[in-house]
Amino acid sequence: MIEHVKPKEATAIINSLLGGVVPKIGLQHITVGRSAEVASFLTALEDVKNGHSMMKFWIGDYGSGKSFMMHLLNTVAMKQKFVVANADFTPENRLYSTENRATLLYTAIIDSLAIQSMPEGGALPTLLEKWIEQIMSETAEELDIDVNDVREEKYVKQLRANMERKLNEVTDIGSFEFNKVIVKYFEAYLREDDELRICALRWLKGEYRNKTHARMELGAREIIDDGNYYNMLKNFCRLFVSMGYNGFIINLDEAINLYKITMSHNREKNYEKLLSMYNDCFQGKVSHLFFNIAGTREFLENERRGLFSYHALKSRLETNKHETNGIRDFAQPVIRLLPLDNTEVFVLLQSLRQIFELNYNTTINIDKEDIRQFMEDIYNKPGAHEFLTPREVIRDFLNVLSIMRQNPDLDKRAFIKKIKIRDERPHDNIKEI
Numbered sequence: 001m002i003e004h005v006k007p008k009e010a011t012a013i014i015n016s017l018l019g020g021v022v023p024k025i026g027l028q029h030i031t032v033g034r035s036a037e038v039a040s041f042l043t044a045l046e047d048v049k050n051g052h053s054m055m056k057f058w059i060g061d062y063g064s065g066k067s068f069m070m071h072l073l074n075t076v077a078m079k080q081k082f083v084v085a086n087a088d089f090t091p092e093n094r095l096y097s098t099e100n101r102a103t104l105l106y107t108a109i110i111d112s113l114a115i116q117s118m119p120e121g122g123a124l125p126t127l128l129e130k131w132i133e134q135i136m137s138e139t140a141e142e143l144d145i146d147v148n149d150v151r152e153e154k155y156v157k158q159l160r161a162n163m164e165r166k167l168n169e170v171t172d173i174g175s176f177e178f179n180k181v182i183v184k185y186f187e188a189y190l191r192e193d194d195e196l197r198i199c200a201l202r203w204l205k206g207e208y209r210n211k212t213h214a215r216m217e218l219g220a221r222e223i224i225d226d227g228n229y230y231n232m233l234k235n236f237c238r239l240f241v242s243m244g245y246n247g248f249i250i251n252l253d254e255a256i257n258l259y260k261i262t263m264s265h266n267r268e269k270n271y272e273k274l275l276s277m278y279n280d281c282f283q284g285k286v287s288h289l290f291f292n293i294a295g296t297r298e299f300l301e302n303e304r305r306g307l308f309s310y311h312a313l314k315s316r317l318e319t320n321k322h323e324t325n326g327i328r329d330f331a332q333p334v335i336r337l338l339p340l341d342n343t344e345v346f347v348l349l350q351s352l353r354q355i356f357e358l359n360y361n362t363t364i365n366i367d368k369e370d371i372r373q374f375m376e377d378i379y380n381k382p383g384a385h386e387f388l389t390p391r392e393v394i395r396d397f398l399n400v401l402s403i404m405r406q407n408p409d410l411d412k413r414a415f416i417k418k419i420k421i422r423d424e425r426p427h428d429n430i431k432e433i
Helices: 007-018 035-049 066-079 102-109 124-143 152-169 175-191 194-204 211-218 229-243 264-282 297-301 311-317 342-360 368-379 389-405 412-417
Strands: 055-057 084-087 248-253 289-295 335-336
Touching: 007 342, 007 368, 007 389, 035 055, 035 066, 035 211, 055 066, 055 264, 055 297, 055 342, 066 084, 066 248, 066 289, 084 102, 084 211, 102 297, 124 152, 124 194, 124 229, 152 229, 175 211, 175 264, 194 211, 229 248, 229 289, 264 311, 311 368, 342 368, 342 389, 368 389, 368 412, 389 412
Parallel strands: 055 289, 055 335, 084 248, 248 289
Antiparallel strands: none
């Protein structure tokens, strides 16, 4: 029996999976067959906690669970006291650009900042205010006054000086304007000036497109753009660590959209940026930063358009030649996500039936033998070997449960036999992006 599933989690799990997306909460209740991957991730987190940085590529076919893995990594990392962020590569979001497309990726990352108390994102204001409160507490202790008195005007100068000193200690490249805007946020926080606070958040999230506006509203001479956004991510990483977090995890999904960039020059520039970030992580140029990138085998291995078309990346990302399906190496940068086997899918479907019943406060007339029959029927249908993925199996199973809940007298065996397998893999032609 599924235990400790909250009603909110049950609803999120069922609604998300029926919609073909990964639930943001409750993943621990439906995780099967990924214990080795999670264990390797925990080991990597320990290294990042100790000051190293990391980049991992999670590679698998369509529907193999890449997005699920990204969300699972989030849950694990937040419990280990990391700040996490999620963003998707899209035709408009990429690593390198001269048209604000890299800045859009940066904005998506900062917008999605999450911590354990705010797992759904939007945590930037909370993080900044937590840090400001820390500075206020330290200043009050230094001045030997009550922390509630430190907001008085006569102590503001000392507060600002302590904040600027701390910022200078933890930030680095391109930090002058970054630090100035955080001090502006501090001033807005003290004065309860919502307009100034919003302007500071806009700057920190890379939403200014005009230097003149930034200068008029914040006194900032520069803005976050395609050229400096990566430095700002590193500054945020150092800031989070100074707050007491163990590091900054950035998960980037849908990397196939880098592969789809048809202009070879632009595609290579994105791979060059990726290589630069990879080198920073593994050469010790940055600390406490962890990138997870999810993509298909085509994105990785295609010699004409994928990462393997860029020789410097290919030489770093080729799989350990001694690895097999039975003997895995999870320490290497590329982790290949193998499909769940039939036993794992069976365990998952049993869990989903129980969560479904909990969500709808009902009992569905499907037992273990019925689940076995469902799997046997669906996996033996024409096209199943080529097209069927865990995503489609899960959705079909939940659709069966949904129909049976509303039609309890239905002949379940006859209904299951009528299910048809469709090729739901994307077949979009490569367009110039």
